[in-house]
Amino acid sequence: MENRGSFASRFGVIAAMAGSAVGLGNIWKFPYMVGENGGSAFIITYLIISVLITAPVLIAEMSLGRMGGQNVLGTFRTLAPKQKAWQGVGWLGLITAFVILSFYSVIAGWSLAFIKESVVGGFMGKSVTEVTADFNGFIASGWQPVAWAIVFLVMTCLIAGSGLQKGIERSSKLLMPLLAVLLVVLVVRSFFLGGFGESVQFLVKPDFSKITPEVMVAALGQSFFSLSVGMGTMLTYGSYVKKSENITGVVTNVLIADVAIAILAGFAIFPAVFTFDINPTSGPDLVFLTLPSLFAQIGGGQIMSILFFVLLFFAALTSAFSLLEVVVAYVTEELKLKRRSAVIVSFVGLAILATLCAMSQMPDSALRLGSLNLFDAFDKVSSNVMLPLGGLLIVLFWAWKLPKQRVQEEITNNGTCSGRIFPVLYFLLRYIVPVALVIMFINLNF
Ligand code: PHE
Numbered sequence: 001m002e003n004r005g006s007f008a009s010r011f012g013v014i015a016a017m018a019g020s021a022v023g024l025g026n027i028w029k030f031p032y033m034v035g036e037n038g039g040s041a042f043i044i045t046y047l048i049i050s051v052l053i054t055a056p057v058l059i060a061e062m063s064l065g066r067m068g069g070q071n072v073l074g075t076f077r078t079l080a081p082k083q084k085a086w087q088g089v090g091w092l093g094l095i096t097a098f099v100i101l102s103f104y105s106v107i108a109g110w111s112l113a114f115i116k117e118s119v120v121g122g123f124m125g126k127s128v129t130e131v132t133a134d135f136n137g138f139i140a141s142g143w144q145p146v147a148w149a150i151v152f153l154v155m156t157c158l159i160a161g162s163g164l165q166k167g168i169e170r171s172s173k174l175l176m177p178l179l180a181v182l183l184v185v186l187v188v189r190s191f192f193l194g195g196f197g198e199s200v201q202f203l204v205k206p207d208f209s210k211i212t213p214e215v216m217v218a219a220l221g222q223s224f225f226s227l228s229v230g231m232g233t234m235l236t237y238g239s240y241v242k243k244s245e246n247i248t249g250v251v252t253n254v255l256i257a258d259v260a261i262a263i264l265a266g267f268a269i270f271p272a273v274f275t276f277d278i279n280p281t282s283g284p285d286l287v288f289l290t291l292p293s294l295f296a297q298i299g300g301g302q303i304m305s306i307l308f309f310v311l312l313f314f315a316a317l318t319s320a321f322s323l324l325e326v327v328v329a330y331v332t333e334e335l336k337l338k339r340r341s342a343v344i345v346s347f348v349g350l351a352i353l354a355t356l357c358a359m360s361q362m363p364d365s366a367l368r369l370g371s372l373n374l375f376d377a378f379d380k381v382s383s384n385v386m387l388p389l390g391g392l393l394i395v396l397f398w399a400w401k402l403p404k405q406r407v408q409e410e411i412t413n414n415g416t417c418s419g420r421i422f423p424v425l426y427f428l429l430r431y432i433v434p435v436a437l438v439i440m441f442i443n444l445n446f
Helices: 012-020 023-037 040-068 072-079 084-119 128-141 143-161 164-191 196-205 213-226 233-238 247-273 285-295 301-334 339-358 376-402 404-412 421-440
Strands: none
Touching: 012 233, 012 247, 012 301, 023 040, 023 084, 023 128, 023 213, 023 285, 023 301, 040 072, 040 196, 040 213, 040 247, 040 376, 040 404, 072 084, 072 233, 072 301, 084 143, 084 164, 084 233, 084 301, 084 339, 084 376, 128 143, 128 196, 128 285, 128 339, 143 164, 143 301, 143 339, 164 233, 164 247, 164 301, 196 247, 213 247, 213 376, 213 421, 233 301, 247 285, 247 404, 285 421, 301 339, 339 376, 376 421, 404 421
16 A cells, blocks of 8 residues: 555646546536526536535545545545445445446547548538538447547556556646647637627626526536546545645635636637527537537638647546546555556456447447437436435535544644635535535436
8 A cells, every 4th residue: 555656746636636627528518518508607507516516525525535545445444444335435436437438438539530530621611511411420330439439548548557647647747738728729719700709698698597407407417527526536536645735725726727627618619609600509519510510611720620629639538547547546456456457457348338338329229228328328327316426425424424523634634734614614515515415316307
């Protein structure tokens, strides 16, 4: 256990955690959810939920990791030695990592395919209908999305296999600043499109009648997904954070980065959507079908398109290796395999699941769970059920099972850093967050 390592610097911790948080959730999902759920009304709900509910859960999760100093399962075993049931949270986290990574690598694979297509100019001069037809052909082929997803998984595994500092920390420190620069370039280009003003209206002027219980459930699920909360990713990363690091400070930075990047992604995407009078509610297709054809019609569009999909790929990569780390930490510490072997074992399982997810999108595929294909089912169930459930259990453990003094010491580094927000945090985590999560479960319907 002594040699499991830790992140080397504060910037490394923030880059890795922000890298986990900023992902497809921010750039692919957030814009279309904003589009589907009433624009700025959704954004405001999302912000309130992220500050009052998700960020506190993130603090709890990260601090548990640092207290336990191990993988998810080992952490719960150490912190509650006599109550085995709590290890269930660890199992739930491991399963969730597989579920998310399997559909996640399919979408990340699309982004690789779209980089290639943008580079060879394959979208140029094409209408939305033509791009849609091409995309449907791509999905229906089955083998193409599978191949790209596997390429993506190999890259993820290569980084994870290179170690915590040399692979994860170093890549996050490089990719996160690059991602921010790419996004700013895209927003600046969008600013010069006719639809920018209309986007500002859509993203900033709220229509509160749009806030329904369904919208709130969607905002909460999205917020958990986007901040990587509720399954042990942040717990595992937290276990690599030094005792001298200020947890609330790190989480504040991660929250700001995550929200800022999601909103900036909206400003990069919606101006093109409004300029061409496209309905902003086009759902998951927004980024993959609408955008390439819009880019194809504007000056510098090919470069925009390349930059956009590279951005999406970087965002996906830093999240994917954080998900994988949950599994790798478990396999190395509990099953005593070397990091490289752990990565290879995980790869095999993930490659199989990702293949099933990609194939489930082929027309007439029998790979379904209820009314949804496997891919959509994994996406929905992870955000709306598994993460909030994991989050609820983590919070109950932190605020009701552990003694107050223990958590207080961890959050304030034994009283060496400011404990002013602790009472607020404790109140939120003990009462408000569990109640909000239970209400959310009651309103959940499929
Ligand atoms: N936060 C990532 C995103 O926004 C997804 C993720 C979820 C990563 C859970 C790790 C754990 O895309």
